[in-house]
Amino acid sequence: MSETLTILGAGRAGTALARAAASAGLDVRIAASRPPSALRLHLAQYAPRATAVRAAEVAGAPLVVLMVPQEDLDSVDPAWLDGTVLVDASNRWEGEPVPAWLQSGLDAGQSSSEVLAARFAGATVVKALNHVSHWDLDTAGRRLATGGPDRRGLGVAADSAQAAAVVGHLLFDLGFDPVFLPGLAAGQILEPDGPVFNRPMSAADLAHLTGGTVGGD
Numbered sequence: 563m564s565e566t567l568t569i570l571g572a573g574r575a576g577t578a579l580a581r582a583a584a585s586a587g588l589d590v591r592i593a594a595s596r597p598p599s600a601l602r603l604h605l606a607q608y609a610p611r612a613t614a615v616r617a618a619e620v621a622g623a624p625l626v627v628l629m630v631p632q633e634d635l636d637s638v639d640p641a642w643l644d645g646t647v648l649v650d651a652s653n654r655w656e657g658e659p660v661p662a663w664l665q666s667g668l669d670a671g672q673s674s675s676e677v678l679a680a681r682f683a684g685a686t687v688v689k690a691l692n693h694v695s696h697w698d699l700d701t702a703g704r705r706l707a708t709g710g711p712d713r714r715g716l717g718v719a720a721d722s723a724q725a726a727a728v729v730g731h732l733l734f735d736l737g738f739d740p741v742f743l744p745g746l747a748a749g750q751i752l753e754p755d756g757p758v759f760n761r762p763m764s765a766a767d768l769a770h771l772t773g774g775t776v777g778g779d
């Protein structure tokens with residue numbers, strides 16, 4: 563897997579992932595809507611080992627985690643994400659106003675990740691890291707990083723087996739056991755109104771509830 567992790571979004575989720583990834587030995591680059599000069603003090607408190615970059619600087623990164631609220635997705639330029647494996651960790655919240663292109667896809671019955679895959683067509687979209695809270699992202703993986711049956715399972719939904727494997731390695735390095743779902747559309751079960759959202763469980767239990775397959779290293 564890539565030794566550098568790039569995160570788009572430096573709020574609660576993005577900075578928690580940045581801390582967890584830095585603890586796992588990754589170089590972390592992180593971008594927000596504000597420029598790096600305005601982000602640095604925030605990072606000094608919430609993700610001191612991450613490097614602030616401009617959002618447009620995520621272009622060319624092999625692996626980017628999207629932790630931007632869906633209502634702000636119009637401000638993410640699809641061209642930045644061409645050629646990347648894009649981990650969609652965003653969530654659809656009932657009542658949250660979202661861009662028209664996203665709403666029309668949702669109205670047509672697609673999962674938000676499928677709509678994002680059409681929007682960010684130059685990227686390979688993988689749904690993951692959305693159903694774990696920032697509290698658990700920050701601490702659960704590290705606590706269980708030595709392996710064994712107590713590792714928490716986290717879902718990975720993708721149409722590309724290669725991209726799913728890259729993200730599975732990332733989750734494993736963060737201290738979680740990946741559970742591979744059968745395709746990007748299947749990732750809908752990881753969303754907020756589904757049975758596994760924000761519910762810590764083993765990979766075996768997660769696989770049982772989602773129809774996924776337990777992966778690992």
Ligand SMILES: NC(=O)c1ccc[n+]([C@@H]2O[C@H](COP(=O)([O-])OP(=O)(O)OC[C@H]3O[C@@H](n4cnc5c(N)ncnc54)[C@H](OP(=O)(O)O)[C@@H]3O)[C@@H](O)[C@H]2O)c1
Pocket residue numbers: 570571572573574575576593594595596617628629630631632634637638651652653654691692693694695696697
């Ligand atoms: N919070 C959680 O526990 C959690 C866990 C997993 C997934 N998620 C999902 O992750 C998403 C973000 O949640 P959050 O709680 O972290 O939200 P948040 O605390 O409000 O942070 C949102 C971040 O997105 C940044 N942002 C907005 N537009 C951007 C752009 N165009 N380019 C780069 N960054 C941009 C903001 O920049 P500024 O800082 O400059 O305003 C801010 O850093 C949501 O979809 C949420 O459902 C959240």
